[in-house]
Amino acid sequence: MTTSLITTSLTPELFRGALELERTPRGLLPHRLPARARAQCQDPQLALAESQPSGVRLALRTAATVVELDALPTKRVHPGLPPRPDGVYELLVDGALAGQATAVGGGDTLTVDLTSGTTTHHTGEPVTLRFAGLPHRSKRVEIWLPHNETTELVALRADAPVEPATDTDRPVWLHHGSSLSHGSNATHPTGTWPAVAAAHGDVELVNMGLGGSALLDPFLAQALRDIPADLISIKIGLNVVNADLMRLRAFGPAVHGFLDTIREGHPTAPLLVVTPLHCPIHEDTPGPGAFDPEALARGHVAFRATGDPAEVAAGRLTLAVIRDELTRIVTQRATEDPRLHLLDGRLLYGEADNAELPLPDNLHLDATAHRRVGERFAELAFGTGGAFRRA
CATH class of the missing domain: 2.60.120.260 (Galactose-binding domain-like)
Structure with a gap:
């Protein structure tokens, strides 16, 4: 029946x-x-x-x-x-x-x-x-x-x-980032690296990874400010470079303003700034990023950097430049904000990882790399000595 x-x-x-x-x-x-x-x-x-x-x-x-x-x-x-x-x-x-x-x-x-x-x-x-x-x-x-x-x-x-379900006693982890955080190339929703990390960390995930759209927009900072959360992380850099929307002069104040706005709603929550993961095409070459026409002609999606490395001295942004600037900003702010932390994204996915698990389209993690990044983030952020460790 x-x-x-x-x-x-x-x-x-x-x-x-x-x-x-x-x-x-x-x-x-x-x-x-x-x-x-x-x-x-x-x-x-x-x-x-x-x-x-x-x-x-x-x-x-x-x-x-x-x-x-x-x-x-x-x-x-x-x-x-x-x-x-x-x-x-x-x-x-x-x-x-x-x-x-x-x-x-x-x-x-x-x-x-x-x-x-x-x-x-x-x-x-x-x-x-x-x-x-x-x-x-x-x-x-x-x-x-x-x-x-x-x-x-x-x-x-x-x-x-x-x-x-009313068992909401687990901490809420709010994460913002680019398409890597959104889950590009992951094969299923619990296989994105933030979902993997959340499962290991036993937290409730609010994933604000937005493909192509982690650009330090004020309205996005205001949204993060207003979302109830116990733990917050933001991964900054890749979209800023491949969209080529700003120069170094604008980037620093934009990061400060972004963090200021988040702190308006979350004055004491642990706030972790994650620098860019390793991405060879943009390490030392500015954006904008673009589809690789030769790859498209072969029926494959791939990306390339189209900027001129010689223009870095004039303020064009690369991932290397952004890592240095984020390190400077967080170090400066942490003297008055002891719950502000920094994580080098290359500890999640670095040059050696790229040699073993190369980015299939030159920009995004594959499914295996998503799991690796999620497990490493859980260890580095939720584990002993991490920004999100529990007392």
């Missing part, structure tokens, strides 16, 4: 990692930036990044053995390149992976021509994701949404009542 399923309203209390839920004509769209911040920037890259629910999950308490989620993803297609993998949905029971699913055969499609920059959008139908065979007992169930696929949620059903 088939047991009928109970529909549960998708309310904010069920979500972790989303700052705002937008009611759309077809469902509920999680945002990682509030409307006020989104209104201050019309960059389509930021709009795409913040709508991709990296770190966003449903957190439930239920005895259900079957859970269904109707989802409406937006899948990206790049003509001339191999198809992108479908976004992965993961179900965890009491912190352990119990199932994975993909929204195959439905959803919207966003076609992006990387050579012309033009986009077209086609609408599709929702897909039902079914997780069955769960243990018949009261348990915490988390459903992690795809980290790299904009997803509207339409309905949630289960064969037993569902309540919001």
Whole structure:
């Protein structure tokens, strides 16, 4: 006999990692930036990044053995390149992976021509994701949404009542960074390096890694200021270089202002500044970064740096320059802010790591490197002597 399923309203209390839920004509769209911040920037890259629910999950308490989620993803297609993998949905029971699913055969499609920059959008139908065979007992169930696929949620059903998980005594870790933190090239949502680190550190993650968009914007600092958090980290540098939006004269004051704004809302929380991970194309060569046309012609996405190293003396930024400047700024500020800390990103992924696990597109970590970085961050930040160590 088939047991009928109970529909549960998708309310904010069920979500972790989303700052705002937008009611759309077809469902509920999680945002990682509030409307006020989104209104201050019309960059389509930021709009795409913040709508991709990296770190966003449903957190439930239920005895259900079957859970269904109707989802409406937006899948990206790049003509001339191999198809992108479908976004992965993961179900965890009491912190352990119990199932994975993909929204195959439905959803919207966003076609992006990387050579012309033009986009077209086609609408599709929702897909039902079914997780069955769960243990018949009261348990915490988390459903992690795809980290790299904009997803509207339409309905949630289960064969037993569902309540919001209320075990929120774990510290909240708020992290901001670039596409590396967002999870580019990770193969599943709990495999991004912040998710790996959060699991090892036993903390609640709010992932504000925003692909292409970690640019020291004031509205982003204000959003970080207003998010409740016990532990905060910001990884600065890669997007500043590959976007080539500022020079050294502007960078230093922008970092100070960013930190000042965060401290307005979190005056005593441990605040960890992470310098750039090793990235050969931008270590000593300024941006802007660009797609490598030769790689695209071969059907492969790769990036290159197009700046002139000779212009570093005039204030053009490289990762090496940014590491030095961040070290100077944090050292200066730490004399009055003893809970401000610095972590050299090359301890997470350095030159030796690149030789062993090279960046597949010259810019982003692969899945194995994501796990390595997450484990190292957990050891260096949450472990003995780390900025986030527990008393």
